[in-house]
Amino acid sequence: MTRQGLLIVISGPSGAGKGTVCQGLLQRNKELCLSVSCTTRPPRPGEQHGVNYFFVDKTTFEQMIANNQLLEYAKVYDNYYGTPQKYVEEKLAAGRDVILEIDIQGALQVKQKYPQGVLIFLVPPSLSLLKERLTNRGTDSAESIASRLKCVCDELSNTGRYDYLVINDTVENAIDQVEAIIKAEKCRPSRFDFDMKKFLEC
């Protein structure tokens, strides 16, 4: 019997460096697999269906919601984004560990539906650095940045909802810690594939 894979949810505020940590993690660990989200937004040039996203129309997405086929979803402006449960479950059943990079609201939805998932909250090293990163991106207004920073403080005052906290002081450190968490979680009695029959026989 194949051992069930691990669902690792990497979450945290925008600007915490989720994307960089996930990419580094995948580069170092070829056996890890990144979950592919569904969206109703049109593909950008170069984006491929099934690689960057599963591109679906609004009716299809709303049917997936109605049929409870999403681990989590959100509507951002006029577009839906969500994590298809079937895709993730198939990978896990095949023994693959799956990485989900997602905001904290989505992460908490996943944890509710799939409590054995491992929820890692990536903490930016300081508020001023986070402000700097968000400002340098140039995609948010000063008002939106202020509101995001306020949000981060709220999220950090309620850390009991997360399984692990990782400070992203350097990408290497953060990846080391996520790797240790994955290795340790596989030693949990509930996940441990101890084969008593084999133990007794061999």
Next chain:
Amino acid sequence: MTRQGLLIVISGPSGAGKGTVCQGLLQRNKELCLSVSCTTRPPRPGEQHGVNYFFVDKTTFEQMIANNQLLEYAKVYDNYYGTPQKYVEEKLAAGRDVILEIDIQGALQVKQKYPQGVLIFLVPPSLSLLKERLTNRGTDSAESIASRLKCVCDELSNTGRYDYLVINDTVENAIDQVEAIIKAEKCRPSRFDFDMKKFLEC
């Protein structure tokens, strides 16, 4: 404020390789500290008070029991063995991670007194290998070995009491896993020394 150290309890049946794994762990991680036990048995040649054991007389040991000064203790034949709570707590308070190498009965006593301790059960790779190791030691009768092997099977059928299980297939693998567990446990929200004030200021 110094972050509280971690108490790591390495347990498992005799012959599982606890001693070898602990020694390897301490060699690789100089900042780890091994707990020193108390005993009423006389020192063997070369053994030093405060290094190998704290050698105390029976009256002193029984006073320590009465005063609740031991994290765990056991009487083996005519001698007492136990873990002095003060020694461990002082190291932890100074931010040192402490390793406790101990049998499963003692480990469960420690976990009851100090639930934030991390209980790792070291699993021998197979029963036949364990039998071979115990036989080669030459210190146990065939009867005692049979009773020990029976005991291992009981312990393994009740793994929910342990925080982690580590198969000691090779010492290197086992040490890697214990190191990952230590690193991961430090990312637990309950142990995380997140300094919100510093986060907001710097």
